[in-house]
Amino acid sequence: MEYRDEVFWRLLDDYRVLVVFDEIHHCAGHDPLLSNAWGQQILQRIQDRAVFTLALSGTPWRSDDRAIALARYLSPEGQLICDYRYGLKEAIADGVCRSPRILLLDNQQVALTEAVETENTVRLFPSIVKLLGESPVTYEDLLRHDEVIEQLLARGSDKLDELNLTQPETAGLVVATDIEHAQQIARALDARGEGWCVVTNRTPNAQQVINAFRHSDCRWIIAVGMIS
Template identity: 70%
Template sequence: MAAELANCLLQQGEIDLVLCFAPSCQVVEGFRSTFSRVLGKRLDGLIGAIGDACTYQAMEYQAEAFWSLLDDYRVLAVFDEIHHCAGHDPLLSNAWGQQIIQKIQDRAAFTLALSGTPWRSDDKGIALARYSEPEGRLICDYRYGLEEAIADNVCRSPRIVLLDNHAVKLTEELEDDSAVRLFPSIDQLLNESPVSYEELLRHPDMINQMLGLGIAKLDELRAIKPDAAGLVVATDVEHAHQVAFALEAKGESCRIVTNRDARAQHLINEFRSGKSRWIVAVGMISEGTDIPRLQVCCYLSRIRTELHYRQVLGRVLRRTGTCDDQAWLFVLAESTLEGFSQRVADDLPEDLALLSRVLSTAPVAGEATGETVVSFHLSNLHNHGAEHPVRTSAAPDLSLGSSDSTPTYQVSFSQRYHHQLLALF
């Protein structure tokens, strides 16, 4: 849309140049590719180009000659994912927002600020945005929501599956005794015990159950669209390797991309044009990255903000043809994430949002029956940021440490998994 708008303004003689800004290098490359195709001219900043594209991080390193273009030419400035730039109040701006206020605002002939999630988790105002008084509500000049995008066959209808368990057992092992507590749901376990959400994300039974659902759904989709793919959003590098090991144990091929890997963008580009089934990501592919063949996502990230959640959901929503109208997101039935899921459904017409409950009494195909147990030693947590040094054929050691004087908590799940489906048809 931004490229088509720029093309119209150029044809009407309203602008001379286009400058695009984005939060990541992969989005910048997307800008350059799309604008070059639509405009028939390069967007690389070299002689003869129609403009340039760069990241928000690069703005503060641009020479004054770059910014003087805004005074010497009529420039359309395009900002992708503008919510990254806090700049409504000069005193509450972040570094990127300050650059926009000082260097671009009131100097560009036209500005186009885009966001699929137009709010900030810190509640600060967004650069270039207008807010109502005194309510402080964002005033959008134009809104193209999920409802319109699905009706126009631009986006897939999301199916969000909330994974729960009706018989969670927590065993507290003391020096001379042990105590057992039962919980009817994952959310109650998290609210009424020392077990954390992130610890559950590392529980092998929970990982296997969610991956099993994702694999089964991907098999169905690939029967219709052979290159359909799945994404797993992991918590950290160590967790990503644990997930990859679990996928490989199920006979699934996968790639790992992390924000610590210098080759991450190359691997993403290979995956985008290939036919591999799964990609496991840490700090990548959550925003702006366009891999349209992604149709299934398993959300195993520790991040529980609505902005991040919707950005991840957006990775599986982009349609490529007439046979890929479904997008599937699998997530733990934790109250915050369940609320986010319901809000996504509320953005669509009520008669399209169907809430159904599907009770599964049998294990996922290929899984062993019985309970899986993992110990959580709450006194000595992992170094969750440590990088997994070597891929091995053995399952990773999930012990969180031990202490003679500290209780050990063991969590086990029965096979009474419950899947709550938010479906949009």
């Protein structure tokens, strides 16, 4: 938006404009000084000039705790006020979304080997939460840890085998952090003798790749920001 010329912005003065924002949570700020680049443009160029605005988001919050541009909040709780909310419960009731079944995995004896001068020391943690909170290990480290990947893929493969007995068309989706992570997961599936394909925002004809997977007998698709 910051590279549009004045001719473009005059549309808001010359016409009764409806502005539609998708994923508005990416646009931060009520105050121009505390806004990000996108939010600043909305505050300076669109707020109070557009006759109508429709702001949509599947993630109505920000990880940095800054306000979403154009949004209204309750005080002092800071709860977002939505004019209309269509959530997972409604989507399941309408048959446009399936009820998710989430399996949580943990480890009650996580061993962390640390180098201290000339010796290695081993620290034990009773859970992954404790490991992340009381050591230098990050969640990103766990996502890229070969043993963690292997454990998750093994459980996923066992579940696929079980489902394929009654639903032969069932396949697995792995959501990767980035392209390098996707390639690491692909190598792990290779080592297990599993069939896979990768689709990312850099994949030529990505939608055709997804459609081809849908109608193939490939067991796994690894995606980076392409399949929800």
